[in-house]
Amino acid sequence: MVSCNLNQLSKIVEALTEVSMGSERISSSKASILLSAINNSEFIICILAMVDVLKTNNANITTFAINEKRKNCVSEFKAIFSNASDLATVIGFDLRMPRIVGKQINRSNYQAKDTEQYYLRSIYIPLLDTVKTDMTLRLSTSTLEAFDLRLLIPKTIVVLTDKDSCEKKNIIKIILNVATKFSKLNAEVKLMTPDLLESEVMLWIHKWKKCTPDQRPITALDALTKCDNEIFPTIRLYLQILATLPVSVASAERSFSTLRIVKTWLRSRMDEDRLTSLCFLNVYQNINMYDKVDEIIELFAKQKKRRLEFVV
Numbered sequence: 001m002v003s004c005n006l007n008q009l010s011k012i013v014e015a016l017t018e019v020s021m022g023s024e025r026i027s028s029s030k031a032s033i034l035l036s037a038i039n040n041s042e043f044i045i046c047i048l049a050m051v052d053v054l055k056t057n058n059a060n061i062t063t064f065a066i067n068e069k070r071k072n073c074v075s076e077f078k079a080i081f082s083n084a085s086d087l088a089t090v091i092g093f094d095l096r097m098p099r100i101v102g103k104q105i106n107r108s109n110y111q112a113k114d115t116e117q118y119y120l121r122s123i124y125i126p127l128l129d130t131v132k133t134d135m136t137l138r139l140s141t142s143t144l145e146a147f148d149l150r151l152l153i154p155k156t157i158v159v160l161t162d163k164d165s166c167e168k169k170n171i172i173k174i175i176l177n178v179a180t181k182f183s184k185l186n187a188e189v190k191l192m193t194p195d196l197l198e199s200e201v202m203l204w205i206h207k208w209k210k211c212t213p214d215q216r217p218i219t220a221l222d223a224l225t226k227c228d229n230e231i232f233p234t235i236r237l238y239l240q241i242l243a244t245l246p247v248s249v250a251s252a253e254r255s256f257s258t259l260r261i262v263k264t265w266l267r268s269r270m271d272e273d274r275l276t277s278l279c280f281l282n283v284y285q286n287i288n289m290y291d292k293v294d295e296i297i298e299l300f301a302k303q304k305k306r307r308l309e310f311v312v
Helices: 006-020 025-038 041-054 063-071 073-091 115-138 141-152 154-161 165-181 187-191 194-209 220-225 233-243 251-262 272-283 290-301
Strands: none
Touching: 006 025, 006 073, 041 063, 041 073, 041 115, 063 073, 063 115, 073 115, 141 154, 141 165, 141 233, 154 165, 154 194, 165 194, 165 233, 194 233, 220 233, 251 272
16 A cells, blocks of 8 residues: 555545445445545554655665654654645545543553644654664664665666765765775775775766666666676675665565466476576566567577477
């Protein structure tokens, strides 16, 4: 639901309302349950709070970014609550806080002066604290620091350095700090001075500024394949580190999902080569194979002798 366009939520509510008023008992019952869940203050607040915490426009899902949100939680949540109020009005209800009593057993009893303060204390602050705790417990300090290497991804670094020169200096400083900790992985990198590394980063930025936005890689793997080892040896090493972080790429998870789709019960006797090939075709659907149809047929025809001759 987080990935869903929130502006379309009103249309979803309209559709569910129409279905709930229908004559088909099972469908109308399920639609009424969903409608009741959506027309809920906690649901709207939770969606917008999750979007605010998990957005990754400038690679700032780090402990530092969460700490900053936690320090400025009142001002941060004010904008979230304003958007939630507008969204609730469009759907057709008002944000309200639950009834507060002297003693509460079945749910938390947050003391608050108004609705905004109640949901700030009951949803937004606990969410920030939970995300911060999970990141601290599940990821080591070195891994969290390595996330700053995502600033080397062309689309990210070009967007951030286009703002002003001060922002560019800060980004280069962050990259240099992280690079110093990984310099022991390679003897050539160990000999590189900060000035040379800064020059290489500046050249990397200049290279991608000349390209159009759709030509700039948006992932570590894409940036690694387009990084020239002769011109950018140090940046290539750091992109390799970034690409091997288990939580920075989803290629492994994507392969498992693809395997469930491709290897069905009807294809259980498929051999390994065919299974691997079909999985690759499913994962890399963005590669245009129509220009190589003749080459593929020619390769298939030459694999073994056949009774019928392939004619292209």
